[in-house]
Each structure stands twice: as structure tokens, then as C-alpha cells.
Amino acid sequence: MAAMNVAQLPGTQRAAISNSLSAPIVLKSAPSSRVVPQALPGTRTTPSLSSAQASPFSARSTLRGIRQSTSSRGSWAVMEATKRALISLSDKSNLEMLVKGLAGLGFEIISTGGTATAIEKMGVAVKKVEDVTGFPEMLDGRVKTLHPAVHGGILAIRDKKEHMDAIGKHSIGPIDLVVVNLYPFRSTVTATPAPSFEVGVENIDIGGPAMIRGAAKNMAHVTVAVDPADYPAVLDALKPATPAADLAALRKKLAWKAIQHCSSYDAQVAEWLWGQVGSGPQPMMTVPLKLADTLRYGENPHQAAAFYTDDSLREATAGGVAGAKVHWGKEMSYNNYLDADAAYQCCCDYTEPTCVIVKHTNPCGIATRGDLKEAYRLAVRADPISAFGGIVAFNRPVDAELAKEIREFRSPTDNETRMFYEIVIAPSYTPEGLEVLKGKSKNLRILEAKARAPSGLSLRQVAGGWLVQDADALAPEGITFTPVSEAKPSPQLLDDLKFAWRAVKHVKSNAITIAKDGRLLGMGSGQPNRVNSVRIALEKAGAEVKGSVLASDAFFPFSWNDSVELACKAGVAAIVHPGGSLRDQDAIDCCNKYGVVLLTTGVRHFKH
Known part of the structure; x- marks a missing residue:
């Protein structure tokens, strides 16, 4: 998830919307005015706004709740305008600061389940979402906020008469602010011991992403926050004196961040599901x-x-x-x-x-x-x-x-x-x-840094695409070192050969390592031909090359008057390579001539 660049915020009051490593945005405020629609006396129809009355629902205005009530005479009236925030959180960091700040700004707070309970304990008034929808939670909590009373309030375009008429007809109040973060899917499915498939499925959030995406879509009128570090910026921006342009710019940036939040979450769910049902390369792969x-x-x-x-x-x-x-x-x-x-x-x-x-x-x-x-x-x-x-x-x-x-x-x-x-x-x-x-x-x-075992996937970019492969995690313990020469390795030589083989895997091809007594003496790397890498490694090893071992990340295409004979003449005692060349016998014959041990692994360790 990339960080936000807010250099384009209008005016001189600019700050950075926080990500995991940066400070939250702080927007300075300047005076502005509000217009609140008044009830029409004696009317019995659903209240609607003319274009002249639409200003309270513009991009700047803090969103209002328009409610219908039936008086003793049966007439319609518009209740006092109310700002409303919907809060539903798995990560409750900074929650008390948020809700007390919203209460101070006059917001009515709507919440769900455990979040509502937490807010109540903080001494802040909260309305449960079922009291807004008129419908209880059902299906073990799978359905809580998936209701027109919620999504209509989020998605209604405030300066569109037809939208406001529609939510007014159904007694739906607009929702100004959506503060949601998602089920802890990543930490749940990567826990030890691994959870069951059913537990993983139950941690796939449905209502949360729907609210987040709805609020992001209606960014012209709704503020959305998915990161607790952004709460100070949100509270500051919702103050009545904040310039309209600053609030609009913040909403756009937060909407972008919210969509990224959902995208990363969906990528993790897709990765997990593929691990449950798929095999081989994923047909489509997203890396968050x-x-x-x-x-x-x-x-x-x-x-x-x-x-x-x-x-x-x-x-x-x-x-x-x-x-x-x-x-x-x-x-x-x-x-x-x-x-x-x-x-x-x-x-x-x-x-x-x-x-x-x-x-x-x-x-x-x-x-x-x-x-x-x-x-x-x-x-x-x-x-x-x-x-x-x-x-x-x-x-x-x-x-x-x-x-x-x-x-x-x-x-x-x-x-x-x-x-x-x-x-x-x-x-x-x-x-x-x-x-x-x-x-x-x-x-x-x-x-x-925590020690890292070589595993997982290796990704590398090429123009217009990516190459994906399993990481080269094969260690000497998983390889058979087969002597193919007349001379056989002593235990000490075999240990050194494995040491050199482990090292050569991490050297750029064409790669040669020379080692003795558990230490690297010289290496040759990145040469277009193998014999030059051998020459460089021998030069680095110097006089200590006598009795050493040599490892090559790939087979020797030539041996006589080339890599193998050069190493043998220098005093190398043992050589290991993958084998597999049409001229493997030349390497064997050369080593036999000089009494040098030669082993093959059947494994190549190219590194480009």
C-alpha cells in the first residue's frame, strides 16, 4: 500500500496524511458558515431541497441527518440537523480520542457489536446499528450493516434532489463519516497453529469493505478513515472553520487510502484461498x-x-x-x-x-x-x-x-x-x-533482523512483466554429493566442499568459490565465461589454494586447458559442480590425471 503525497493540497495549509511511518495530517482552519434547512410548516409531504437549499449537502458541508417524524397532528417535520459517524473497528487503537473528539464536534455516533460496547465504556453516547436499521444482527454476525439504512446514508449524493428525496422518503439519515477497519485476516490465517479452513472463511470481511468502498465512492460528501493514525487529521478537518477546499482534498486522499486498504485485504484473501484450492502459478497474482x-x-x-x-x-x-x-x-x-x-x-x-x-x-x-x-x-x-x-x-x-x-x-x-x-x-x-x-x-x-530461511517466492521485474519462481532454498543437506573421480573425499574435504557449495549459491554467475577449513579464500563472479571466474578466484586465494576445494555453480563446458585443469594445476584438492555437460568425462579424466577429487550434485545454482 503506497503512502499518500499531499503536496497538491490547496492553500498553504499542507501536511502529510499518515501512513504506518509518517505523522498524521494537521489542517489549519479558517471561518466558514453553515446553512441548515428549516421545516416547512403545515406540510405533510416528504421534505426535499431546492437547488438553493442544497448547500448543506455540498462537498464542504458537514453532512446532516434529515429525519421525518409524525407529530400528534400527523404532519411531517424535519428534526434538528445532526452530523453522524458510523464506526466499526477490529483495530480499536486511538478510539477514545476519536469518539470524544467527534462528540465534541456534535456528532451522533453509530456503531456495531464490540466497537459499540467499547465506546459505551468510554462514557460516550452511542447508537447501535440495529437501532438505525430496525433490523437485528443475524447469521452469526454476518449481516449487521448490509442494509439500505446504512448504505443509503453513505451513498446519497447530497446535492442531488432525487437522492435526498429517496432517503427522506425512507427515513434514512445521511452518514457524514465512516471509520472502519477490517477483520484481522492476515494475522488469523498466518497464526501458529494454522486455523481451520472454516475459521479462515469466517474472517473474510464483507460488511466492512462494502462500507469503506461506499464511503470512498461518495468522497465528495463523506469522509472515510481506515487508519487510526489518521484520526487527528480527520477531527481537525471536520471542524466547522476548515476551508472547503482543504476538506475536499483530504477526503480524496483518504478515499484513495481506503481503496488501497481494501485492495491489500482482498489480495491476502485471494492468496490464502489459492493456497487452499489451487496448485502451480496463480492465474492472477496481486502483491500488496x-x-x-x-x-x-x-x-x-x-x-x-x-x-x-x-x-x-x-x-x-x-x-x-x-x-x-x-x-x-x-x-x-x-x-x-x-x-x-x-x-x-x-x-x-x-x-x-x-x-x-x-x-x-x-x-x-x-x-x-x-x-x-x-x-x-x-x-x-x-x-x-x-x-x-x-x-x-x-x-x-x-x-x-x-x-x-x-x-x-x-x-x-x-x-x-x-x-x-x-x-x-x-x-x-x-x-x-x-x-x-x-x-x-x-x-x-x-x-x-529476524533470521530468514530461504523459502517462498522470488519475484523479478522485466519490461512489461514479472518473473516469479520458487526461492532457491535447496541446501547441501538436501543434495547428494556423488564422487565421480578415482580419488574420494575425506570427511574434512567433504565438509569444505559443502561449505563452498553453500557459498557459491549466493555469488553472481558465472560463480566460483574456493574454500578451506570453513572459510572462503577467493571467489570469482559475474564473468561471461567460467574460466575467467576460476582465474579470479585462484588469484584471490593466492598461496592458500594448496589443499583447498573449489565449487562451481554450473557444469564445466571445457576442462583440458580450461577451468578444471587450471584449478588442478594450482593445487586445488577437490572440486564440486552440478555435472550434466556433454564433456563431463573430460572433467573426470582431468581430475584423475592430477589426483583431484571430483563430485557432482545434479543441482545447479545460477544467480543472475
Whole structure:
């Protein structure tokens, strides 16, 4: 759900309608007048308004209730004009402030069920909706507000004589304000344990969306609010002195927000229902996005950018960067989000205590150790030049000792320069550890994020469409590593091969990783041909390549005088690749010649 831009509000009194991260709008007021229609003495017909009398029902006017009553003489009269608000809420945040504010503005409050009970307890007068409709709730509460006395009052066009005649004939009073939010469908169906299908169905709201959409449709005359954070703006705008243009502009913005609210809700219901009855790709897919942050710029300063969170059900408990808490540092940038996500996804893929350092979405350092301080030092040493200015991720809590190591560690390039980082991200921090890290730099972004298992869907945009696939969640534990060479791997080599294989999944193709003793020595990424990625990885590994292992994200198209022989001659002890090439036998023969272990997985890990 995108946030509202109210830069177009008329006049100089502008403010931002609140979304989940911004402050509510505050509209200043200026004097205006009201006209209230008077009863016509001695008449016995339904009162109607001439065009000259229509002003109380214009876009500016606070909406009036026109009621018919029969006197002892049987004559019709128009009761005192009354402003009316209909309130029906699942989320009752800020309710007391709202209803007391409305009471102070002279509103009659109509409400349903639990909301009405809550309002009564606050000491504010409330009329139950069944007293308005003359019809009780029925069907276990499925039918409460689905009635002409409600929807006629919401949808009537105030300056259209035929509409006002129609609701007057049926004793329906106009409704000025609709404050509704919907059943907590998302939290209900994603709860643990999972609810039954029947419980999910009962949490599909019908009356709420109908009222919201009706009020939004009649935005020229009705104010609608779906977000408790907007209540102060609404109360301010409904004051008699608010300029007509400001109220009209606010209503339009709130109507847009209300429709977005319903759209997001419907997308979640559709996603859940497809999970119950469908299989394979959805014939139509809606992804509800909610603005989390407006960024300074995109990948480059000339590109505007924003960050949205995914409100779909599959992301409700997924964890990761989108739900991270920023404890410290500068505001996040577009590139920060990309790099932090790459680092944390890679780090969370490891089950043992691990440190990952990423630069431009590629891991340049990875190490697994029982002591995270040692893991951090080894991750930096893999490529200290690239690590400088990178993102550091841990899959275990950061305590004071680890934080001191991060703060004080000198670059291995000169043993003098303190390492600089854009971001540190971890599942949690001790209070002492957090304070130590804050002392490293006022700009260091310190993120705390729930660990995220690789799962769900991966979406990627192309011009005019989207590519959707299952996330690459296949870990070494779910893969068979098959020796195809004469030499067989020792337990230590096999562990290193699995470590390197886990790493290569997170490197841009063509991807090569070289590792030894649970740490990355070098990687080659993003090259149009595989042999160049091998050369880069070997160069990074340097003299430590002797006895190391090499992983390739895809098969080797050529081996002799190419990737495989180059690695064998450099001193690599074992190689793992998916296999499947027409020239697989060349790779086997080459490894046998040099006494190198060769394993296949039958699984490819392209990353584009």
C-alpha cells in the first residue's frame, strides 16, 4: 500500500496524511458558515431541497441527518440537523480520542457489536446499528450493516434532489463519516497453529469493505478513515472553520487510502484461498506493497526510489531485512537494502556460527567458527580490500567482545587502518554490544533482523512483466554429493566442499568459490565465461589454494586447458559442480590425471 503525497493540497495549509511511518495530517482552519434547512410548516409531504437549499449537502458541508417524524397532528417535520459517524473497528487503537473528539464536534455516533460496547465504556453516547436499521444482527454476525439504512446514508449524493428525496422518503439519515477497519485476516490465517479452513472463511470481511468502498465512492460528501493514525487529521478537518477546499482534498486522499486498504485485504484473501484450492502459478497474482521508507535516491543520485514492505501472507513471519530494526546510523539507501539483504540471506543459509561480508551483493568473505570473533577476522582476511566499506552479517547475537573486535580491527593490508563498514546486521545484540558498536561511527547502520530461511517466492521485474519462481532454498543437506573421480573425499574435504557449495549459491554467475577449513579464500563472479571466474578466484586465494576445494555453480563446458585443469594445476584438492555437460568425462579424466577429487550434485545454482 503506497503512502499518500499531499503536496497538491490547496492553500498553504499542507501536511502529510499518515501512513504506518509518517505523522498524521494537521489542517489549519479558517471561518466558514453553515446553512441548515428549516421545516416547512403545515406540510405533510416528504421534505426535499431546492437547488438553493442544497448547500448543506455540498462537498464542504458537514453532512446532516434529515429525519421525518409524525407529530400528534400527523404532519411531517424535519428534526434538528445532526452530523453522524458510523464506526466499526477490529483495530480499536486511538478510539477514545476519536469518539470524544467527534462528540465534541456534535456528532451522533453509530456503531456495531464490540466497537459499540467499547465506546459505551468510554462514557460516550452511542447508537447501535440495529437501532438505525430496525433490523437485528443475524447469521452469526454476518449481516449487521448490509442494509439500505446504512448504505443509503453513505451513498446519497447530497446535492442531488432525487437522492435526498429517496432517503427522506425512507427515513434514512445521511452518514457524514465512516471509520472502519477490517477483520484481522492476515494475522488469523498466518497464526501458529494454522486455523481451520472454516475459521479462515469466517474472517473474510464483507460488511466492512462494502462500507469503506461506499464511503470512498461518495468522497465528495463523506469522509472515510481506515487508519487510526489518521484520526487527528480527520477531527481537525471536520471542524466547522476548515476551508472547503482543504476538506475536499483530504477526503480524496483518504478515499484513495481506503481503496488501497481494501485492495491489500482482498489480495491476502485471494492468496490464502489459492493456497487452499489451487496448485502451480496463480492465474492472477496481486502483491500488496506498503511504503516503508522514501529513499534519498536509487542506485544512482538521478533515480528516485522508495522501499516497500510485502504485506502478502507468505511474508507474515518470514523475517529478513524488510522487517529489520535500525538501532543506529544513517538512513538506509537503495543500495544498502540490496547489500544487506544479500549478506543476511547468505549468512542465514549457514547453520553454524558464521560471518559473511558482502560488497555489491557478492560475498567477498565468509567464515564459520565456534568463536564469532575468529570468524569475523577470517572473513575480512579473505579480501580485506573489498571488505572495506562492505556489509557485515552474523547469524548469531553480537555481544560486547565481538563488537569490540569489529570496532577495533585493523585492515590486514597495513595493520593500521581501522575497517570501515556501511552496515552490521545480526539477529540480536546484547545491550553492551550495541553500545560498543555505536561508538565505532555515528554513520554505521546497525540492523537487527529476524533470521530468514530461504523459502517462498522470488519475484523479478522485466519490461512489461514479472518473473516469479520458487526461492532457491535447496541446501547441501538436501543434495547428494556423488564422487565421480578415482580419488574420494575425506570427511574434512567433504565438509569444505559443502561449505563452498553453500557459498557459491549466493555469488553472481558465472560463480566460483574456493574454500578451506570453513572459510572462503577467493571467489570469482559475474564473468561471461567460467574460466575467467576460476582465474579470479585462484588469484584471490593466492598461496592458500594448496589443499583447498573449489565449487562451481554450473557444469564445466571445457576442462583440458580450461577451468578444471587450471584449478588442478594450482593445487586445488577437490572440486564440486552440478555435472550434466556433454564433456563431463573430460572433467573426470582431468581430475584423475592430477589426483583431484571430483563430485557432482545434479543441482545447479545460477544467480543472475
